[in-house]
Amino acid sequence: MTVYTLAAERAGWTGLWEHARMRASVAVVHSVVGRLEPGDALEGEHRRLVLDWLGGTDDVFRRVKPATPDRHLVSYVVPVDPRDGAILLVDHVNAGLWLPPGGHVEPDEDPWLTAVREVGEELGLDGTGVPEEPVFLTVTRTVGIDSGHTDVSLWYVLPCDRAQKLAVDEGEFRGVRWWARDELVAADPDRFDPHFRRFLRRISD
Known part of the structure; x- marks a missing residue:
């Protein structure tokens, strides 16, 4: 499937007509973000900023490691056990x-396909159960080893049984564990993505 066929399916022909001046893969992302209903005022502001950004440039995919261009697309995929809402997180080295x-979303890659690919590469999980629409959008200045650039992140959720066997990429993570919701609420928020508490509220609504 070409990126143009994928763009037609994901954005719809009307969406492509409206986005005719955009690179097809960027038009897909613009449509995805446009369909996302903000859960709070900050997400609404992030959505507006991201739509303006996507409308102003097609240089939105990371081209050179670690951070070129400075602002680029990322897909998170959050495994959630539907039985009790426990969430799988990774202790990220960088x-x-x-x-x-x-x-990172590869050049001209659909962010949903990034989520499917990454959960397979990093945890050995079948990502085909990831819904095509993200549930959350954030704009974040990064910290850690590769700090100082901006991740525009689309958050996807993968229903996942915690008994499922994992094949963890030990080069990227110091550890992997399931967190109960009450553990996450009680933990120091500085241990997580700065928007993670907002994500929890988003999926609890």
């Missing part, structure tokens, strides 16, 4: 934080 699995 960031020094407990984060959802995920990674």
